[in-house]
Amino acid sequence: MTTETTNLSDRGEGSQAEISDEIETLHAGYQQRRQQGEPPAQQPSLDFPPYRSSILRHPTKNPRHVDPETIELASPAFGHTDVSVLESNLTIVHNGEPLGERMVVSGRLLDGEGRPVRNQLIELWQANSAGRYIHKRDQHPAPIDPNFTGAGRCITDDDGGYSFLTIKPGAYPWKNHRNAWRPAHIHFSVFGTAFTQRIVTQMYFPGDPLFPLDPIYNSIVDPDARERLVAKFDHSLTSPEWALGYRWDIVLTGSKATWVEPEGDDE
Amino acid sequence: MSNPSTSPAPTPGQTVGPFFGYALPFEGGPDLVPPHNPKAVRLHGYVFDGNGDPIPDAILEIWQADQDGRIPREPGSLHRDGHTFTGFGRSETDAAGHYQFSTVIPGPISSTGASSSSGGNDAGADSKAPFIAVAVFSRGLINKLHTRIYLPGHEELHVTDPFLTSLDEEDRATVTATRGGDGSIRHDIHLQGPQETVFLAFD
Numbered sequence A: 001m002t003t004e005t006t007n008l009s010d011r012g013e014g015s016q017a018e019i020s021d022e023i024e025t026l027h028a029g030y031q032q033r034r035q036q037g038e039p040p041a042q043q044p045s046l047d048f049p050p051y052r053s054s055i056l057r058h059p060t061k062n063p064r065h066v067d068p069e070t071i072e073l074a075s076p077a078f079g080h081t082d083v084s085v086l087e088s089n090l091t092i093v094h095n096g097e098p099l100g101e102r103m104v105v106s107g108r109l110l111d112g113e114g115r116p117v118r119n120q121l122i123e124l125w126q127a128n129s130a131g132r133y134i135h136k137r138d139q140h141p142a143p144i145d146p147n148f149t150g151a152g153r154c155i156t157d158d159d160g161g162y163s164f165l166t167i168k169p170g171a172y173p174w175k176n177h178r179n180a181w182r183p184a185h186i187h188f189s190v191f192g193t194a195f196t197q198r199i200v201t202q203m204y205f206p207g208d209p210l211f212p213l214d215p216i217y218n219s220i221v222d223p224d225a226r227e228r229l230v231a232k233f234d235h236s237l238t239s240p241e242w243a244l245g246y247r248w249d250i251v252l253t254g255s256k257a258t259w260v261e262p263e264g265d266d267e
Numbered sequence B: 001m002s003n004p005s006t007s008p009a010p011t012p013g014q015t016v017g018p019f020f021g022y023a024l025p026f027e028g029g030p031d032l033v034p035p036h037n038p039k040a041v042r043l044h045g046y047v048f049d050g051n052g053d054p055i056p057d058a059i060l061e062i063w064q065a066d067q068d069g070r071i072p073r074e075p076g077s078l079h080r081d082g083h084t085f086t087g088f089g090r091s092e093t094d095a096a097g098h099y100q101f102s103t104v105i106p107g108p109i110s111s112t113g114a115s116s117s118s119g120g121n122d123a124g125a126d127s128k129a130p131f132i133a134v135a136v137f138s139r140g141l142i143n144k145l146h147t148r149i150y151l152p153g154h155e156e157l158h159v160t161d162p163f164l165t166s167l168d169e170e171d172r173a174t175v176t177a178t179r180g181g182d183g184s185i186r187h188d189i190h191l192q193g194p195q196e197t198v199f200l201a202f203d
């Protein structure tokens, strides 16, 4: 019943060994450049061929360096008119409890100077505990959980804090290469105080044996930067007889300039 | 706790993947201004890969000032009330790689950030052309990309704008939208290839 509907660039024919070799070579090249004085790469490489569908979807020219303009130094505003407090609880969307390990995912949203980013929007989405998304394009023959959709939102508090209650997502197969598996992860979408800080990323779980095999995780060639996507188990976030707890702070990119609201404006 | 003497290292981005469609798009997301509003303009186009094939699983966000060059500060994008201009929109591409927004052409923003119409005396002081800020996400695109859409309607500023004038003609065309016969505004984004869009790194 699982007919392949994904396009050809995803229907990878390579083996995990080939992909792992390519990852290793690209990481070794980075380490060599580091030894020659290249600064640490804080962001993933956009050109990372082991992730096959990136081959035709990365720019080949260098980005144009610009000073951000006024609009780019501001950010869309979100608030409690946009998001209900119930949306941070992914376990109460349906009539019954979703299957899986119930857990709290909590942390702080910080800007490049370590200051809390207050009243800003965080969205997340994830697979269910069996590794299946509710999305219609997900063809993985794992069960759909009728009690789990897997999308949530929240607005950060005065300390930049956020907290979701959800279940731990399962690892899932994909078609990058033969027998490819993604480590368990939660997709995060985050706004900052400037549009330049906009980020979409993925949070992972500590100790996942799939880490070295995954071309998406390893597109971040710097090992310390990769580590920053891994949440920490935090016993202080657990609740007895109820939920495990993971802590993950999100740090936005710094920009020297900050937009200051004009004083005495017309409202 | 963060140490104030050292800036914390940033969290790296990752691809939006293929399965954002049930989470990120929201009702009214592409409509910064209701399409039936007489001021509304349709901004639309395609997102292409390096083969020139349209990308059916990209998602674009735009962020802009209003017609008077005022930067919106009102929340409410996710539950639009039909008249507050929040300046933010989100549109996923359809099966044909096509996106569209309903919005207004932003006015020039004065250097103080105040609107040029209410700011008054320094309205003409800026040589900068207004634009719509864009963030691009897609399956296969490992991290977000930033670009800009410069628009018809403020062409006199296109010849003085320091960024636009720093680009050669071909590159300038990749960040400048065109007016269609039906009054709509057309702008394509090429992630790769001979017409590759100019993407930005912020200093």
Ligand SMILES: [Fe+2]
Residues within 6 Å of the ligand: A127, A185, A187, B017, B019
């Ligand atoms: Fe995923």
